[in-house]
Amino acid sequence: MDQFHKISDIRSCLHHHHLKGIKSGFVPTMGALHKGHFSLIERSKSENDLTISSIYVNSLQFNDPKDYINYPRTLDQDIKLLNDIGCDILFVPEENEIYPSLPCTGFSFKNLDTVMEGKSRPGHFNGVALIVLKLLNIIEPENVYFGQKDLQQYTIINQMVEDLNLPINCVSCPIVRDTDGLALSSRNVLLSPAQRRSAPRLYQALLLAKTMFTNQQRKEKIYNKIVSLFQSDNTIGLEYFEMVDSKMLQPIQDGSTYNQVAFCIAARVGNIRLIDNIIL
Numbered sequence: 001m002d003q004f005h006k007i008s009d010i011r012s013c014l015h016h017h018h019l020k021g022i023k024s025g026f027v028p029t030m031g032a033l034h035k036g037h038f039s040l041i042e043r044s045k046s047e048n049d050l051t052i053s054s055i056y057v058n059s060l061q062f063n064d065p066k067d068y069i070n071y072p073r074t075l076d077q078d079i080k081l082l083n084d085i086g087c088d089i090l091f092v093p094e095e096n097e098i099y100p101s102l103p104c105t106g107f108s109f110k111n112l113d114t115v116m117e118g119k120s121r122p123g124h125f126n127g128v129a130l131i132v133l134k135l136l137n138i139i140e141p142e143n144v145y146f147g148q149k150d151l152q153q154y155t156i157i158n159q160m161v162e163d164l165n166l167p168i169n170c171v172s173c174p175i176v177r178d179t180d181g182l183a184l185s186s187r188n189v190l191l192s193p194a195q196r197r198s199a200p201r202l203y204q205a206l207l208l209a210k211t212m213f214t215n216q217q218r219k220e221k222i223y224n225k226i227v228s229l230f231q232s233d234n235t236i237g238l239e240y241f242e243m244v245d246s247k248m249l250q251p252i253q254d255g256s257t258y259n260q261v262a263f264c265i266a267a268r269v270g271n272i273r274l275i276d277n278i279i280l
């Protein structure tokens with residue numbers, strides 16, 4: 001696997017590949033890699049001639065400075081695992097390459113970033129969009145791969161790519177879970193053993209909501225049931241639980257029209273914030 005730290009170096013390497021018409025897939029990450037990330041790499045490998053990944057912990061998307069400091073960083077191990085899985089190129093940009101100065105460019109995504117993660121984490125999607133757009137401009141892949149785990153992130157980036165006519169196909173990949181249902185996340189390693197035992201409750205709540213919805217229970221009943229579950233559990237704090245249209249991300253009311261229902265949840269286990277979702 002070739003590794004690059006400078007924008008000019010990876011650009012000139014990829015330039016040669018692009019000239020030869022080689023089809024490339026890109027998997028942006030913040031490192032501390034797990035099987036969820038590897039599923040995206042595998043998908044890219046199966047659909048492209050060349051797979052590029054990046055590892056960059058983007059300070060601009062962290063609204064909580066402590067979360068940024070504590071974010072797990074396991075670069076040596078990540079490099080080894082990416083090598084083993086057959087990733088072709090890794091981009092690990094230096095901080096001053098990405099942000100030589102504080103950027104002025106900002107984004108607004110109308111209704112897409114005023115709900116859920118956007119509401120809970122002001123400025124988060126502005127930071128996400130900035131780094132992803134920078135990386136897409138540097139890498140210029142044909143396909144870019146994201147996890148459904150970050151449903152709102154995928155929806156916003158997909159919209160941005162469409163709005164800006166970028167010639168890139170955004171692919172959403174299924175959520176990879178642990179055997180007890182907990183969605184894999186880099187932050188899971190920060191959970192204490194007791195917290196780790198509580199964490200699968202997010203997915204359990206999503207499954208219960210799904211069953212209730214399939215049994216034609218009303219939205220209010222589903223919502224109240226999920227909220228009460230978390231109220232009776234002091235190891236875990238519900239931040240939001242939403243029933244939304246999976247494409248528009250707007251809350252669905254009983255009787256309103258929608259494409260597909262998604263249940264989305266965010267909760268805190270101690271200081272660790274976890275998110276999950278399920279599309280019906």
Ligand code: AMP
Nearest residue numbers: 029030031036146147149150175176184
């Ligand atoms: P991150 O390193 O957390 O920024 O994630 C990089 C990419 O991996 C994003 O597109 C995530 O949605 C995706 N991802 C994270 N966790 C999972 C998972 N459990 N299953 C599938 N994709 C995931």
